[in-house]
Amino acid sequence: MGLISNGTTIFDAGAVAGGGSMTFIKKLTASNASTLKFQDGSADVVLDSTYKEYLFTFANIHADTRNAEWTVGFRDGGTNYDGQKTSTFFQSFHYEADTNAALGYRTEKELTEEDTVQLLTFENHEDADMNLAGSLTLFNPGQATFVKHYTARVQFSNAGFSQECFTGGYSVGAAIDGVEFKMASGTFDGVVCMYGIA
DSSP states (O other), X not given: OOEXXXXXXXXXXXXETTXXXXXXXXXXXXXXESOEEEETTSTTOOOSTTOSEEEEEEEEEEESSTTOOEEEEEEOSSSSSOOOEEEEEEEEEEETTXXXXXXXXXXXXXXXXXXXXXXXXXXXXXXXTOOEEXXXXXXXXXXXXXXXXXXXEEEEEOSSEEEEEEEEEEEOSSOOOEEEEEESSSOEEEXXXXXXXX
């Protein structure tokens, strides 16, 4: 059964009409892990020009170290996840006690043609019930002509307040064939899933 609006099919048999289909590629589960890596051609991972867009979702990511930051690195044909990036970084927060809230741009978290990891969160907390969730989208990583854009949105709790971080940027150079997630320090638990969007 489909959903039709004003004579146009929106959904039909579970698929979005007129949009690209989303294909599950890989799920990685971390337990006291230092990294999770998605590398093209390794362990059934496809990260090339097969899809124009790749979506990574994070769930129940729990840092084992106080104030560790969730990060991403891109591999551009070499062996390291040090693809050069230029980016922006916004943070919002709201305290449970309603004593403070803010939205701001964090210049110290942005990158300017740097080969370091991209921070996706500001500070994570190691308390047992603290965790983060969110997603990162990587656009057209399989081509080498244009820059490869990415956006990420992450929501997390930190000992008495809620934070949300948004970052976006681009990576230059060769095609991206690997994505690595890790905490800036220490280990973590949680699940990251990868999807290709046609």
